[in-house]
Amino acid sequence: MTISIDPQKTNNESLQPKGWLRYFSFSLDHKVIGIQYLVCGFLFYLIGGTLASAIRIELASPISDFMPRDVYNQVLTLHGTIMIFLWIVPVVNGAFGNYLIPFYVGARDMAFPRLNAVAFWLIPPSGLMLVASYFVEGAAQAGWTAYPPLSITTPQSGQIIWILSVLLLGGSSIFGGINFIATIIKLRRPGLKLMQLPMYCWAMLGTSLLVVLSTPVLAGTLILLSFDIIANTGFFNPVLGGNVVVYQHLFWFYSHPAVYIMVLPAFGLVSEILPVHARKPLFGYTTMVFSIMGIVVLGLVVWAHHMFTSGTPPWMRLFFTIATAFIAVPTGIKFFNWVATLWGGKISINSAMLFSCGFIINFVFGGITGVALAQVPFDIHVHDTYFVVAHFHYIVYGGTVFIIFSSIYHWFPKVTGKMLNDKLGILHFIITFIGFNLCFAPQHWLGLNGMPRRVAEYDPQFQFVNQISSLGALLMAISTIPFLINVFLSVRNGKNAGDNPWNALTPEWLTSSPPPVENWEGEAPLVEEPYGYGKEISEQK
Amino acid sequence: MTTLDSSKEIQKNNSEVNETHEDFRMFGLITFLIADGMTFAGFFAAYLTYKAVNPLPDGAIYELELPIPTLNTILLLVSSATFHKAGKALLKDKNSDSQKWLFLTAFLGIIFLICQLFEYFHLPFGLTDNLFASTFYALTGFHGLHVTLGTLMILIIAWQSRINGGRLTSQNMFPLEAVELYWHFVDGIWVILFIILYLL
Numbered sequence: 001m002t003i004s005i006d007p008q009k010t011n012n013e014s015l016q017p018k019g020w021l022r023y024f025s026f027s028l029d030h031k032v033i034g035i036q037y038l039v040c041g042f043l044f045y046l047i048g049g050t051l052a053s054a055i056r057i058e059l060a061s062p063i064s065d066f067m068p069r070d071v072y073n074q075v076l077t078l079h080g081t082i083m084i085f086l087w088i089v090p091v092v093n094g095a096f097g098n099y100l101i102p103f104y105v106g107a108r109d110m111a112f113p114r115l116n117a118v119a120f121w122l123i124p125p126s127g128l129m130l131v132a133s134y135f136v137e138g139a140a141q142a143g144w145t146a147y148p149p150l151s152i153t154t155p156q157s158g159q160i161i162w163i164l165s166v167l168l169l170g171g172s173s174i175f176g177g178i179n180f181i182a183t184i185i186k187l188r189r190p191g192l193k194l195m196q197l198p199m200y201c202w203a204m205l206g207t208s209l210l211v212v213l214s215t216p217v218l219a220g221t222l223i224l225l226s227f228d229i230i231a232n233t234g235f236f237n238p239v240l241g242g243n244v245v246v247y248q249h250l251f252w253f254y255s256h257p258a259v260y261i262m263v264l265p266a267f268g269l270v271s272e273i274l275p276v277h278a279r280k281p282l283f284g285y286t287t288m289v290f291s292i293m294g295i296v297v298l299g300l301v302v303w304a305h306h307m308f309t310s311g312t313p314p315w316m317r318l319f320f321t322i323a324t325a326f327i328a329v330p331t332g333i334k335f336f337n338w339v340a341t342l343w344g345g346k347i348s349i350n351s352a353m354l355f356s357c358g359f360i361i362n363f364v365f366g367g368i369t370g371v372a373l374a375q376v377p378f379d380i381h382v383h384d385t386y387f388v389v390a391h392f393h394y395i396v397y398g399g400t401v402f403i404i405f406s407s408i409y410h411w412f413p414k415v416t417g418k419m420l421n422d423k424l425g426i427l428h429f430i431i432t433f434i435g436f437n438l439c440f441a442p443q444h445w446l447g448l449n450g451m452p453r454r455v456a457e458y459d460p461q462f463q464f465v466n467q468i469s470s471l472g473a474l475l476m477a478i479s480t481i482p483f484l485i486n487v488f489l490s491v492r493n494g495k496n497a498g499d500n501p502w503n504a505l506t507p508e509w510l511t512s513s514p515p516p517v518e519n520w521e522g523e524a525p526l527v528e529e530p531y532g533y534g535k536e537i538s539e540q541k
Numbered sequence: 542m543t544t545l546d547s548s549k550e551i552q553k554n555n556s557e558v559n560e561t562h563e564d565f566r567m568f569g570l571i572t573f574l575i576a577d578g579m580t581f582a583g584f585f586a587a588y589l590t591y592k593a594v595n596p597l598p599d600g601a602i603y604e605l606e607l608p609i610p611t612l613n614t615i616l617l618l619v620s621s622a623t624f625h626k627a628g629k630a631l632l633k634d635k636n637s638d639s640q641k642w643l644f645l646t647a648f649l650g651i652i653f654l655i656c657q658l659f660e661y662f663h664l665p666f667g668l669t670d671n672l673f674a675s676t677f678y679a680l681t682g683f684h685g686l687h688v689t690l691g692t693l694m695i696l697i698i699a700w701q702s703r704i705n706g707g708r709l710t711s712q713n714m715f716p717l718e719a720v721e722l723y724w725h726f727v728d729g730i731w732v733i734l735f736i737i738l739y740l741l
Contacts, residue, residue, distance in 0.1 A: 111565055178572045186565040212576045217583035224587070224679060233668060233675040235587070241672045243595050246587050253583070 034099030080144030106189025177211030203268025218254035278345030291330030324374035351425025355406030362398025387447025418494030435475025
């Protein structure tokens with residue numbers, strides 16, 4: 001059966017608000033929805049960043065002087081939840097996915113535009129609800145993992161609002177995932193083969209599979225947890241005969257894949273950015289595709305490496321250690337491929353390229369500590385210390401957030417038709433890179449020496465290193481200033497970008513900047529070689 | 542004025558590029574049902590783990606009777622067949638036959654829910670009595686919610702398949718096919734749930 005696109009209907013959609021007002025409407029245009037995700041996510045990033053600064057100010061001294069202990073717990077819970085569920089996941093999937101995937105598959109919109117808009121509009125209310133819970137009776141205090149029995153015994157209202165908010169965000173994520181899978185598999189332009197797709201499509205396909213398979217398990221778990229809190233059942237309450245380890249298994253069955261939900265799209269985006277600015281084809285396309293799918297399969301069977309101190313039986317420790325170590329193989333392949341893409345290329349040193357290279361450096365650090373943490377004897381030593389905090393910030397900030405900024409510098413000309421100022425961009429990169437490493441590298445030392453995470457007070461011998469870390473956090477906070485100035489100045493009177501300022505070959509650059517409502521005047525182009533740099537025009541079909 | 546002009550221009554562009562594409566709503570629904578199935582998989586995994594590692598405390602009552610759930614299994618399996626009949630009738634343009642089969646399916650769904658509630662009221666344990674009681678109510682309750690939604694959707698498409706002015710015709714089978722797939726899914730989940738909760 002076929003559906004015909006009714007021109008009358010799409011015409012009605014074009015009568016929706018114009019200009020900036022359309023970003024506040026229930027728009028069905030995938031480009032508008034992408035920008036809605038990005039700006040909404042960035043606002044929550046500023047909130048989450050403010051909370052992070054508050055944490056670092058508190059930790060600049062070993063006593064809890066800046067805020068009381070229970071407020072500290074609320075702040076760290078909100079920081080984690082906002083950064084994961086309202087900044088990284090929506091932006092790296094929703095924002096760039098919605099903007100780029102229809103271009104890459106040669107479509108005029110996503111497969112289910114209405115579902116797409118619903119998925120976005122679930123985010124602002126749940127985010128505001130989460131932030132507002134702080135002002136009701138105090139926000140949730142049990143960390144972003146919400147482990148029972150802690151989450152059952154801390155004040156209830158904040159925890160319930162937290163659960164509701166995460167359930168809504170999970171729903172949004174699942175709707176988005178369904179849309180991406182349908183778009184990539186079903187909505188491809190006729191003649192475009194799967195193995196000709198830009199790498200970001202493969203990354204989003206893998207990510208969406210993980211979203212669809214693992215997020216519902218988290219939803220079910222949180223429903224059971226809310227029963228424990230409201231209805232006094234005992235699923236996870238040992239006093240009533242329940243089992244806390246079951247919660248941990250179910251929680252990490254989602255939350256370990258969630259790490260890949262956060263970094264796989266970044267892997268895809270960096271694979272788009274590096275070839276353009278190095279003027280070379282992406283090295284090892286096929287191995288890239290297979291490593292993404294390898295990471296998806298392995299990512300689903302490694303969750304218990306978060307639980308080596310939870311009374312895990314020896315066979316389980318052995319299995320999950322080995323499975324986790326195996327993930328280093330596909331990830332390593334991807335890193336060698338990126339370095340090989342850069343090797344001998346005609347590299348332009350601009351903001352997008354610098355942030356991508358920063359990503360490679362930071363992520364290799366985070367990856368190495370990740371392999372170390374998978375080893376049971378080492379993990380038991382550093383479990384729940386600052387070593388873990390340093391590790392995952394190297395993955396999600398040094399990895400994904402660097403790529404989000406890199407992507408903003410790369411695609412800003414396409415979205416607005418204006419160039420960002422490269423000097424301010426390089427300044428932004430330098431401050432971010434120094435600030436980030438100054439903030440998180442010392443935390444490895446803190447963790448190895450036994451400073452536990454999630455505490456407002458610590459042994460005074462750690463004060464000096466904590467102050468270095470806080471100084472780094474200050475630099476990271478400052479680094480957003482040149483970025484914001486840059487964006488505001490460039491939107492108002494930036495240099496005109498033209499349609500294809502980077503001379504890139506992927507399909508989104510073959511239309512005008514900013515792109516028209518249905519992406520292309522006339523038929524969508526067939527791009528068989530999205531990375532065919534350095535070849536003569538005649539060699540390309 | 543500019544708005545009018547640009548909308549005209551877009552209309553012109555649209556009529557030039559008026560395209561058709563394959564219907565992939567079913568594909569989207571299947572993806573959603575996989576996700577929904579994973580929620581149940583999580584519940585089943587939790588229940589089986591509890592069964593393996595958490596002993597029933599002394600004096601706690603957790604006993605299930607078989608007659609009502611067996612009747613419920615038969616009800617749902619028959620309702621799957623009647624739904625299939627409805628689809629066949631609609632394909633042959635026999636709308637009123639189709640509507641009758643749909644109402645019968647919805648009726649079976651309602652009987653299922655009544656039996657389920659009857660069982661709830663006559664069980665010797667409540668929601669918070671012990672771990673297994675809680676898990677039993679959570680699992681069957683979550684499934685019952687699915688049956689309730691399914692029954693409502695069947696009633697809606699039964700209304701839509703009316704002869705005069707109904708939008709459900711042999712040319713527009715999608716609503717019926719979608720609800721049918723969902724209903725078979727809910728039945729399949731019940732069979733697994735019946736085996737795990739009552740028979741194991």
